[in-house]
Amino acid sequence: MAGRQRGKNENLNKSGIWLPVVAGLALPLVCGLVFFWPDRTIPYVDDLFFIPWASEFAQTGRHFNPLLAVQFPGLENYHLQPRLHLILSGWFLAVTGISTASIVLFEFLCYVATSLVFVIFCLRLNLRTAAFFTPLIFAPMYVVSGFRLELSGSLIWILGLLLLLPIAAKAVSGDSRQTGGETAASIAGTALLGIAPLTALSMLAWSVGVIAVLQIWRLKTRQASIVRVLSEGLVALVIAAALFAISVNFEFAEFFRQIAYHATRSHGSGRFNVEAIFRAAMFGGVAWFVFRKSRILGLICFCLAAGQFLGAFVHDRPLIRNLAAAMVFLLAVDTVLGARWHKVKLGLCAALVLVLSANFIVFYLVSKPLPNRQAVVEAYRQDLADDKRVFIDETMAHHFLDQQTSGALSWTWGGTFPKGRPTSLADLKEGDVWYVSEYTLLGYLKGRHDVAQKVWPEYDYDHVLHFSCSLGRHSCNLPAKRWTMMRLERLEGTVLATEIGAGTAPRPVDEK
Secondary structure, three states: OHHHHHHHHHHHHHHHHHHHHHHHHHHHHHHHHHHOOHHHOOOOOOHHHHHHHHHHHHHHOOOOOHHHOOOOOOOOOOOOOOOHHHHHHHHHHHHHOOOHHHHHHHHHHHHHHHHHHHHHHHHHOOOHHHHHHHHHHHHHHHHOOOOOOHHHHHHHHHHHHHHOHHHHHHHHHOOOOOOHHHHHHHHHHHHHHHHHHHOOOOHHHHHHHHHHHHHHHHHHOOOOOHHHHHHHHHHHHHHHHHHHHHHOOOOHHHHHHHHHHHHHHOOOOOOOOHHHHHHHHHHHHHHHHHHOOOHHHHHHHHHHHHHHHHHOOOOOOHHHHHHHHHHHHHHHHHHHHOOOOHHHHHHHHHHHHHHHHHHHHHHHHHOEEOOOHHHHHHHHHHHHHOOOOEEEOHHHHHHOOOOOOOOOEEOOOOOOOOOOOOOOHHHOOOOOEEEEEHHHHHHHOOOOOHHHHHHOOOOOOOEOOOOOOEOEHHHOOOEOEEOOEEEEEEEOOEEEEEEOOOOOOOEEOOOO
């Protein structure tokens, strides 16, 4: 009997050794080889807003994006978004060089670090199934997020959540004893939650949600006095505020002026997100159910529910909300089903991995590259040499120009083309040239677009087999041919469309 128990303990110890290695390092490496191969990665629609900004900072130390010269004329020093992500990524690019491969590497490293932190989070709660499936479920979420600010923000936020875990455990138990190390962790974790919004304003709701629920719970259970909560919070606030001041170079008035200016030009409706409210309600229901099994995990899920609820009233971004949903799923499944239903847990987690990953795996396996890169780049360089005003989409920058976009302008943001996503070819002025991928117009925008209907009339978009768009529009309609590029130019009042590399002559586009 004692021998069997000793053998069982040895097996558990071995499991405790190999699981962090597999879940934290081996599986992310496998996911890197599958999901983050530069030739097959999918550029995000906002990449041209952020990548040239980070590149400019890496090269010159300036906060500026030359591709946004049309959208924001006269701005020489950008505060259009919080700068921390752009500073961190700029330092990285200064070391690695600026290329598509280095951009994808940065995205991959953010994914690895965030996955590893949550793996540690799960293992500290003895949730081994959740830890194992974390990198497999997180990976497809990062693939569709591009170079968004939340790459850095999510990592900082989850790290703050990990540091606050001991305080959360004491909050649900009402244990008022607190060591010096736990106090330091509380301050550091809260500070990190305060720092996360310095990368992206969309992180603010998630940080406030965690802080509010946790501190209210501490006061409710008398784990901490109001003096302790306020004093720890004040120290954390000072740390975050100091970093904020440094990141904006103490230009507070200009920061708030440009943030407000940016907000007035964004595409938001100004109303709360009903879908986010629904997700928050689901998170809350799961939290209530989980709380009966594990108070600490119930509290964590309540924190995420609060963050999602507050996120409904700000710019709700895909990466952080998808990560939060995955966290709720993993914590709930592993907690509620327990050891008795281990095979069911594995089946549910494996099914979610398949649902999230299937479209990308099909795309990586069956899509075919087009031998048109040289022709596209040569045409682009000739247009620059002819002093034309050249607009590009993110696919052009990512897959043809290797992020060397100096001299071009962005089509993606801010209003009517060329100030943002085009709604009419009438906005393409005489002599202007626009390089746009078939995927951008017919894949990402799903063909419901005035420009797409005119450029490709009665055209059947050739995409790989796909399932539901489980992670948004970037997770489906992926092209069967990587990547078809169209060159549009207005000459003598007529827009001419050329499919570069296809060997066909330019054809006029009927704008009526």
